[in-house]
Amino acid sequence: MNRRNALKNLAVASGSIISLPAWMVSCGISDSDTHHSGFNEKEQKILASLADTIIPAGNTTGALSVGVDRYLQKFVDDCCEKPAQDNVKKQLSALNNAAMQEEELDFWNCSQEQREKHLLKFAGSADNDQKEFFTLMKSETIRGFNTSQKVMEDFFGYKVAPGHYYGCVPA
Numbered sequence: 001m002n003r004r005n006a007l008k009n010l011a012v013a014s015g016s017i018i019s020l021p022a023w024m025v026s027c028g029i030s031d032s033d034t035h036h037s038g039f040n041e042k043e044q045k046i047l048a049s050l051a052d053t054i055i056p057a058g059n060t061t062g063a064l065s066v067g068v069d070r071y072l073q074k075f076v077d078d079c080c081e082k083p084a085q086d087n088v089k090k091q092l093s094a095l096n097n098a099a100m101q102e103e104e105l106d107f108w109n110c111s112q113e114q115r116e117k118h119l120l121k122f123a124g125s126a127d128n129d130q131k132e133f134f135t136l137m138k139s140e141t142i143r144g145f146n147t148s149q150k151v152m153e154d155f156f157g158y159k160v161a162p163g164h165y166y167g168c169v170p171a
Helices: 003-026 041-054 068-079 082-103 112-123 128-146 149-154
Strands: none
Touching (some): 041 068, 041 082, 041 112, 068 082, 112 128, 128 149
């Protein structure tokens, strides 16, 4: 083994690791969550109000306070195929249009009861795309809520490390 080459490689690797954070900052890369949504601002508001309608905040935590709206955006952008993404955007627009026709308000400005009424129409619709949209949004809202850190820790009592392991060696 050639010690000089080993030491040189070790020095280069150490220098690279040390300079990596500065290089990332200079390139505009951060380690924080930087998901760029495929939804425009209007669609994001409709999606947020949809999640808030399914799991509203009351005496306990609601869907918006644990970030389910951001989860839904990331889920649709990263996990759904293009036809499903297009259907979600189409149905969000249809949901807002229905609210505009009946209530003369955008979906996110409607009351909780009005939003529930519009969502229930989608659930019982004869249009298969609207039913699939409602089923997907409802199930993923519930999943996003139930798997959020706050809900897992506060309501389900989840602990990352539940306790110390005591082996069979006397203490």
